[in-house]
Amino acid sequence: MSNFEALFDYIQEISGKLLSADDKHLLMEHFKPKKLRKRQYFLQEGDVCKYIGFIVKGSARTFTVDEKGHEHILKLSLEKWWLADFESFYLLTPSRFNIEALEDLEVLQSTNAQIEEYLKHIPAFSAMANVISQNYTIANQKRMQAAMSYTAEERYEDLISNYPHFLQRFPQNMIASYLGLSPETLSRLKKNSFK
Amino acid sequence: MSNFEALFDYIQEISGKLLSADDKHLLMEHFKPKKLRKRQYFLQEGDVCKYIGFIVKGSARTFTVDEKGHEHILKLSLEKWWLADFESFYLLTPSRFNIEALEDLEVLQSTNAQIEEYLKHIPAFSAMANVISQNYTIANQKRMQAAMSYTAEERYEDLISNYPHFLQRFPQNMIASYLGLSPETLSRLKKNSFK
DNA sequence: AAATGCGCTTGATATAAGTCAATTCAAGAT
DNA sequence: ATCTTGAATTGACTTATATCAAGCGCATTT
Known part of the structure; x- marks a missing residue:
């Protein structure tokens, strides 16, 4: 109901x-x-x-x-x-x-x-x-x-601004796969973008 | 008319x-x-x-x-x-x-x-x-x-089988850009796939 | 015929991202 | 509480593709 x-x-x-x-x-x-x-x-x-x-x-x-x-x-x-x-x-x-x-x-x-x-x-x-x-x-x-024009980092930024709640709801390795990245690459990306 | x-x-x-x-x-x-x-x-x-x-x-x-x-x-x-x-x-x-x-x-x-x-x-x-x-x-x-799962070569093969007439109608550098590749990469790709 | 531009190829090198492997850490299961 | 499992991180190395640069045909223009 x-x-x-x-x-x-x-x-x-x-x-x-x-x-x-x-x-x-x-x-x-x-x-x-x-x-x-x-x-x-x-x-x-x-x-x-x-x-x-x-x-x-x-x-x-x-x-x-x-x-x-x-x-x-x-x-x-x-x-x-x-x-x-x-x-x-x-x-x-x-x-x-x-x-x-x-x-x-x-x-x-x-x-x-x-x-x-x-x-x-x-x-x-x-x-x-x-x-x-x-x-x-x-x-x-x-x-x-x-997918065609952006670098991995730009795609991640894009995701953060368009679907911020994704980060709460989905584990990182799923996000990585969704972005077309290996889990390791996404992990490193996050570390670097903090600088 | x-x-x-x-x-x-x-x-x-x-x-x-x-x-x-x-x-x-x-x-x-x-x-x-x-x-x-x-x-x-x-x-x-x-x-x-x-x-x-x-x-x-x-x-x-x-x-x-x-x-x-x-x-x-x-x-x-x-x-x-x-x-x-x-x-x-x-x-x-x-x-x-x-x-x-x-x-x-x-x-x-x-x-x-x-x-x-x-x-x-x-x-x-x-x-x-x-x-x-x-x-x-x-x-x-x-x-x-x-775009997510295929290599450059697979995407090109895919294009050939789905849109064979594209090769006649569009110059190679346009096809390359459409596939998300540099013209050089597509050129090399074609050469290798003949072997 | 010479000149210009452009698309394609090829070579040498650079770079982004993937792969493999080890370690830590947290969460669930026993 | 201990054990197991799987996610995340980190490091070393590999690979795919981009970039830069040069040269070659081929067509169009002059």
Whole structure:
């Protein structure tokens, strides 16, 4: 119940529209609460990402494992973020990513087919989707630019100013991987930047 | 006139829906043909990206210039691609990017306000927008992964298999910058991969 | 035909970041 | 309380890529 309040608030806030009682009932009917304990997987490489999850509580990481066995974190996610490999979710192809809970995790999850229904029938939901799509496009553009043009140190500074809470919520080695750095390099970087 | 046929075909192909005669008239009313000669700018750093352009003919690059004066290409664009800095276009903020014609360029351009109208009134157009948004999300996810996890050589192989025509249309130093490499490094890379 | 500019290549060197290995430290488990 | 585990740090060394510099074709201009 209070899980759903978080989702309702989020949709209304982002879309700038109100949800009717009917809208809420429809959402509650098909978004299923799911709990994962720390270290459990929301999605495993090779599986199809059947569900998209809205994070009510906890955190997660989306990562790949390369041929040498090294992990690369593509996304770190917190409360009020959506959890999915969108390629797999949209196209129903096997995913190349793993999504793992970094803390005990509570999500509300739904299938692509249900999402299509929401988009059709709930104006606030489709308005939200449009805003999110814009935000994602902008964020991706920025992150890509940072990855291409910035040095390791600049990317770290950037992270600090854009997502300061990340430093509290995620261990350093995860941050390093997210920035495309080895844990050692990030450690040294921090030491030097204090001077 | 034949310019618009390219746009109409594109919208119908991507959306899977047909455009009515009214739809087409509406599009022709507000999409303006614009020609740029090679080396001219579609968008300059610091300006607001007032227009989104649909490329009918030609090619372009989107790039930033860092403090050291080095250019970094974020996007290489060809026929049937959309041209804009979406952050600036959506939010009307000054752009950090430059968009420059690499060949003589013909685009059909429109403002954000007009696009909103199309989304409201032309079903094929809004269906197209949804598909594009999905494709962008997927492409961004892939490119980000490539940038994080792949070596220079793997990124080049990746480019060859995903966009083989890029090699014909863009000079090598542009490809290098797009891959986040110096021209020298790409040159050496090619030599070694032949062995 | 000469001259200019430009993209590509090649060589020598510099630098940023990765790798491997050892140590410390804190947190959880027994 | 002790033991174990894993994160963070630090040092020594390696590697990938950038930088600087020179030279070579090739096209465009004069």
